[in-house]
Amino acid sequence: MFSAPSLAQYEVLQGEYSTPIVILSIAVAWAAAYTALSMNERSRKSSFFHQKLWLTFAAISMGIGIWSMHFVGMSALSLPVDMHYDRSLTFLSIIPAMIASFLAFYFSSRSRRTKTSYLVAGLVMGIGISTMHYVGMAAMKMDGVIYSYHFGLFALSVVIAIVVSCVALYVFSILQHQSERFFVRVAIGCMLGIAVSSMHFTGMTAVTFYVPIDQPLMEGMAHSMDELFLAKSVAVSMVVLFGLFLVSSVLDRYVAHQLRYFDSLTKLPNRRLFEKNVENLTYDALAVWHLHDLESLNRAHGYTFVDEVIKETSRLLKSTKPALVDLYRLDGHRFAYVSRGVKGSHVLEEAMEKTAELLKQPLLVKEQQVKLQTVCALSTIGVGEQATDLHTRVMAVLDHPTIQFQHEIIHYNPVVHTQSFAQSLLDDVERAMAENEMYIVYQPKVSTSLKKMIGVEALLRWEHPEHGFLSPAVFIPILEKNNKMMDVTDWIIDQVCQQLQAWQTNKEHDWLVAINIPGNYVTSPRLLHNVVDRMEFYGIDPKYLELEITETSFVKTIDGAIEAVNQFREKGFGVALDDFGTGVSSLSYLKKIPISTLKIDKSFVDGVPQSEKGSAIIQSIISLGESLKLKVVIEGVETKEQVDYLTTTCNSPVIQGYYYSKPLKAHDVVEWYSSSSSTSACHSPSFVD
Structure with missing residues (x-):
């Protein structure tokens, strides 16, 4: 292997390299390394799929890349002799690369990592690259040609593969918290690509080809080789590589969707998903089953047993679900059936009667019989009513003081139930504010041009001691209808001013905070007096507060709203026109309203950029806002495709939505800001659930 033949019988065979094909081989190595790192990074995330599945995908990708780079690199070498490949050895040579890649990624991705684990990972990867190369060289057959290696260069090629692999995997490991960033993966992918290609071409420098002196050579440097076999093999490997990348992307989206919805x-x-669908789809009836007193089962048997009870109950509920009915798990002890289509309510009611009969029978869980206490609240939609009213109605049924958990199906009765749930919430408002059952969360607003968070929107939440977490879509309409929202808004303003003072006192950040103002409160002198009083009391500059006023409030009282906004602006407050596009009759007044910010409603963002009509409307609204020199804020952004589209459509959009972050509590906002600043918020979404 390392001894040269007699020069009396052999002469050195000279070859030439094709520069474009050399560059292509290096690009193949980088692409494979980038794909492998992407899949390895996914293996660390919480997923429906086992970590080893992603590690296997990463190993296959890296192995294919090493193998393809080698044979593309070999095709770049021109020798004046016939050349072909031993097909068995050719295919066999990919195995050590895949095995080594799997082990290397496994060692470097463990939660407990030491310098030894980095060394072992790099050593395994380097040996795998080298083994693949030299097995691939052994697969190369040339009539009459023999070759030998220069030991020093041979050893150097192996050392290069090991050292660069160690460095690349070490860097990747310590930067795992930033591995979602495109440029980090590109840089580390380049390092691994360099490890593969450097080893290959150093190894090729180490080899010397010899041909018998009397053997005739081909004219020129173009050799004859099994090009069709090689081309097909590399092409298939590239198809597999990019196929894996595509499959992993699809699986990634699937997992994100499953975890979220x-x-x-x-x-x-x-x-x-229930709240999203109820807003966007046409439903005509809702039934919610309440499982009562699961806490007793928890105390008696533990959480694991109760989990099995819930799973067994869900299987029972699925078995009675009609075709045009959707089944949801709303929370720990409530399941919802929602019907759609003609005669859906009749079908749903029949199914609920069947379900009630089944729930009367004990469930068999871990060889124990469990008798559940349940009740079902059912409501149907009437003419001119909205699907979102259904949830409020069934909640009114379930929270009525006369409720009994004896597997009954109780229909919503406005005479009996309407006032009960609503009144219970109204009675609890003062206590909720005093005892912090109500609390504020803040959703970041990210400037894509500055690549950082520039402000937040304050949003109200309510964790009720009896009803659990209440959706704002449920309790805010009740508070507004009963003139309680003004008092709650004053409380929100006080809480936000306290938080602004705390952030500024701790010298954490000076952020603009937006507060939603109810439509009927906009023109009240009380609002201006209260917000000025609170800002002065806490020593906050008005420039840090923005009042978000819905478009419909302008439409209803345009003259009074314009006067009120003028007063806010004179005091130094920012004013945003929220949910723009939902009240089109205000469009002619837009130039008269002295607002500072235009917020585009989420309903226009959904479907963009796939929807041509939606995209056209978004473009028109953005152009309108920019022409009026308004800051444009786009809310409800959930996907990277939407961000990319909006960034190219708008000069400097401010984006708010789950793509970057859900609403966070105050201390979490600071942590999110610090984390997103170090990882470039505009390229690294944070789906925090």
Whole structure:
């Protein structure tokens, strides 16, 4: 292997390299390394798929890249002799590269990592690259040609593969918290690509080809080789590589969707998807089953047993679900059936009667019989009513003081139930504010031009001791209808001013905070007096507060709203026109309203950029806002495709939505800001659930 033949019988065979093909081989190595790192990074995330699945994908990708780079690099070398490949050895040579890649990624991705683990990972990867190369060289057959290696260069090629692999995997490991960043993966992918290609071409420098002196050579440097076999093999490997990348992207989207919209225990759609669908789809009836007193089962048997009870209950509920009915798990003890289509309410009612009969029977869980206490609240939609009213109605049924958990199906009766739930919330408002059952969360607003968070929107939440977490879509309409929202808004303003003072006192950040103002409160002198009083009391500059006023409030009282906004602006407050596009009759007044910010409603963002009509409307609204020299804020952004589209459509959009972050509590906002600043917020979304 390392000894040269007699020069009396052999002469050195000279070859030439094709520069474009050399560059292509290096690009293949980088692409494979980038793909492998992307999949390895996914293996660290919480997923429905086992970590080893992603590690296997990463190993296959890296192995294919090493193998393809080698044979593309070999095709760049021109020798004046016939050349072909031993097909068995050719395919066999990919195995050590895949095995080594799997082990290297496994060692470097463990939660407990030491310098030894980095060394072992790099050593395994380097040996795998080298083994693949030299097995691939052994697969190369040339008539009459023999070759030998220069030991020093041979050893150097192996050392290069090991050292560069160690460095690349070490850098990747210590930067794992930034591995979602495109440029980090590109840089580390380049390092691994360099490890592969450097080893290959150093190894090729180490080899010397010899041909018998009397053997005739081909004219020129173009050799004859099994090009069709090689081309097909490399092409298939590239198809597999990019196929894996595509599959991993699809799986990634699937996992993100499952984690966000589906309950992990029962695999049923969760409350978030329920609220989204009720707003966007046409439903005509809702039935909610309440499982009573699960806490007693927890105390008696433990949480694991109760989880099994819930799973068994979900299986029972699924078995009675009609075709045109959707089943959701709303929270720990409530399941919802929602019907759609003609005669859906009649079908749903029949199914609920069947379900009630089944729930009367004990469930068999871990060889124990469990008798559940349940009740079902059912409401149907009437003419001119909205699907969002259904949830409020069933909640009114379930929270009525006369409720009994004896597997009954109780229909919503406005005479009996309307005032009960609403009144219970109204009675609890003062206590909720005093005892912090109500609290404020803040959703970041990210400037894509500055690549950082520039402000937040303050949003109200309510964790009720009896009803659990109440959706704002449920309790805010009740508070507004009963003139309680003004008092709550004053409380929100006080809480936000306190938080602004705390952030500024701690010298953490000076952020602009937006507060939603109810439509009927906009023109009240009380609002201006209260907000000025609170800002002065806490020593906050008005420039740090922005009042978000819905478009419909302008439409209803345009003259009074314009006067009120003028007063806010004179005091130094920012004013945003919220949910723009939902009250089109205000369009002619837009130039008269002295607002500072235009917020585009989420309903226009959904479907962009796939929807041509939606995209056209977004472009028109953005152009309108920019022409009026208004700051444009786009809310409800959830996908990277939407961000990319909006960034190219708008000069410097401010984006708010789940793509970057859900609403966070005050201390979490500071942590999110610090984390997103170090990882470039505009390229690294944070889906925090």
